[in-house]
Amino acid sequence: MEPHTPPQPLAPVDYDQVQHQVYARGRALPATAVQQYMAVFGAHLPARRPLAGVDLGSGTGRFTPALAEAFGGPVFGVEPADGMRRTAEAEATHPQVTYLAGRAEAIPLADGVADFVLMFLSYHHVVDKPAAAREIARVLKPGGRLLLRSTFQERIPDHWWRGYFPRSWDVERAMFPTVAETQALFAAAGFHTQAVVQMELPFEGDLADAVARLKLRAVSTFEHMTEAELDEGFARLDADLARGAVVEKSTLGDFIVFASPAALQESAIA
Numbered sequence: 001m002e003p004h005t006p007p008q009p010l011a012p013v014d015y016d017q018v019q020h021q022v023y024a025r026g027r028a029l030p031a032t033a034v035q036q037y038m039a040v041f042g043a044h045l046p047a048r049r050p051l052a053g054v055d056l057g058s059g060t061g062r063f064t065p066a067l068a069e070a071f072g073g074p075v076f077g078v079e080p081a082d083g084m085r086r087t088a089e090a091e092a093t094h095p096q097v098t099y100l101a102g103r104a105e106a107i108p109l110a111d112g113v114a115d116f117v118l119m120f121l122s123y124h125h126v127v128d129k130p131a132a133a134r135e136i137a138r139v140l141k142p143g144g145r146l147l148l149r150s151t152f153q154e155r156i157p158d159h160w161w162r163g164y165f166p167r168s169w170d171v172e173r174a175m176f177p178t179v180a181e182t183q184a185l186f187a188a189a190g191f192h193t194q195a196v197v198q199m200e201l202p203f204e205g206d207l208a209d210a211v212a213r214l215k216l217r218a219v220s221t222f223e224h225m226t227e228a229e230l231d232e233g234f235a236r237l238d239a240d241l242a243r244g245a246v247v248e249k250s251t252l253g254d255f256i257v258f259a260s261p262a263a264l265q266e267s268a269i270a
Contacts (some may be wrong), residue, residue: 018214028213029062030204037063039072040199041118044257045071051115054139056104059084061092067118068096076109078102104132112141120149123182124175125220126186134191135147142262146191149255153178160203161214164233166177182256190261197255203248211241 045051050072055064058077058126068075073096079085079101081150089099102108104119104126117136124134151157153176156169177185183193215234217223222230240246 006172014166019205024164033204033250034063034066036197037149037203038066039133040068040197041071041116043118044147044195046143050074050228051112052141054078054107054109054114054117055123056107056117056119056169058088058099058121061088061097061099063118063120063264064088064097065092065094065098068094071116072096074098074232076100076114078104078107079107106137107135107139111138114139115141116145118148118149119152120146120211121152122149132186133186133191136189137189137224137260140260142260145194146186146258146260147255148182148186148258149253150182151176151231152254155198155252155254158249158252160210160247161233161237164237165222165225165229167225168221173220175221175224179254179256182240185263186258191258192261194257194259199253199255200250202250202258207246207248208241209214211237211246 004192013108050243053071053075055061055067055075055077057069058079059081062079064075064077066232067073073094075094077092077097077099077130078101079090079099080101082101085101092238100108105128117140123129131264140146143178150170153173156172156176160169179196187193214237217230237246
């Protein structure tokens with residue numbers, strides 16, 4: 001087998017340009033999907049309540065209030081993009097939620113404040129991943145958990161829209177690390193892999209609405225594609241939608257559960 005050659009890195013996405021204006025609508029999830037995530041996350045967290053958490057790369061806060069509601073809070077949403085954070089502060093409030101300006105490489109919290117950290121589709125945006133791993137270890141309590149929800153290079157999900165934008169496969173292979181690379185990086189910071197979890201994510205809601213939200217281009221993959229590619233893909237999608245030929249289908253989503261070093265002596269989740 002030939003040695004793995006990582007793809008060339010892509011330019012970072014500036015969420016303060018356009019994305020903050022469309023993300024909350026474009027990437028909205030039905031309540032049932034959020035509840036599904038909370039149930040699966042909860043299965044890998046301590047049973048006691050409350051749990052203090054960090055939503056690292058919290059964006060517009062689509063999960064932050066749900067984390068506080070499910071696990072008791074407090075939950076700190078840490079987000080570097082001012083526009084995304086302002087949207088969260090206006091539209092995703094909860095008594096146990098506080099939004100903070102910060103980056104994964106420099107989390108604005110004291111040592112050992114969190115029972116868990118969630119990174120939900122934000123890890124690939126982090127520039128200095130080793131520094132981020134060390135920071136996450138710092139803010140976690142002994143035995144804390146990192147829930148790393150990400151796409152991985154060898155497990156790109158076949159979204160219902162994928163066939164209309166064929167180069168999106170290559171874009172995402174360049175965007176995302178492999179599972180093994182991610183595990184090795186966090187192991188270097190003292191973390192231990194507890195589980196690699198794959199969830200089935202059913203298609204929910206109205207198809208026409210899903211197409212309308214996709215056209216907002218809140219999927220960061222589209223930031224790395226040409227206008228011609230996107231226009232051609234959306235034209236084909238519109239034509240198929242008009243004749244009822246768009247196929248709704250569930251997709252698979254992956255996350256890795258990491259335990260902080262102190263958790264290695266535990267025989268079970270407390």
